[in-house]
Amino acid sequence: xxxxxxxxxxxxxxxxxxxxxxxxxxxxxxxxxxxxxxxxxxxxxxxxxxxxxxxxxxxxxxxxxxxxxxxxxxxxxxxxxxxxxxxxxxxxxxxxxxxxxxxxxxxxxxxxxxxxxxxxxxxxxxxxxxxxxxxxxxxxxxxxxxxxxxxxxxxxxxxx
Numbered sequence: 691x692x693x694x695x696x697x698x699x700x701x702x703x704x705x706x707x708x709x710x711x712x713x714x715x716x717x718x719x720x721x722x723x724x725x726x727x728x729x730x731x732x733x734x735x736x737x738x739x740x741x742x743x744x745x746x747x748x749x750x751x752x753x754x755x756x757x758x759x760x761x762x763x764x765x766x767x768x769x770x771x772x773x774x775x776x777x778x779x780x781x782x783x784x785x786x787x788x789x790x791x792x793x794x795x796x797x798x799x800x801x802x803x804x805x806x807x808x809x810x811x812x813x814x815x816x817x818x819x820x821x822x823x824x825x826x827x828x829x830x831x832x833x834x835x836x837x838x839x840x841x842x843x844x845x846x847x848x849x850x
Contacts, residue, residue: 728777740780778807802827
């Protein structure tokens with residue numbers, strides 16, 4: 691690098707920057723089963739964050755707030771009994787709580803969205819989802835996001 695070159699070789703690109711923030715946010719998750727986070731950016735500016743856990747004002751999951759999470763139910767079962775909110779849901783509702791529009795935003799989430807979250811993402815007007823690992827990312831979920839015109843791509847995968 692010459693003296694006039696102001697680039698820094700280890701500077702993260704935008705996807706890496708926001709995904710790194712999501713990984714820090716997930717540390718706040720209070721679900722005893724899984725820690726997940728979502729951040730929403732708009733015009734390359736962070737506008738909302740969310741992590742999974744019990745609703746505001748309810749005993750935290752790790753304190754016994756969610757009976758389903760405290761049980762030995764297999765992963766993915768009895769989800770209708772879980773009172774925890776997903777990270778995507780919390781990022782969207784946190785923005786709404788503070789009067790911030792997420793329309794045309796990009797959501798970065800540490801795992802792929804479920805069908806319920808995909809519906810919220812679509813209805814909130816989010817235009818793109820960048821996700822880390824896989825979690826119940828079914829063909830139905832992918833098809834719904836595609837039909838609604840939401841770009842969905844896995845972080846770190848060669849986009850070719």
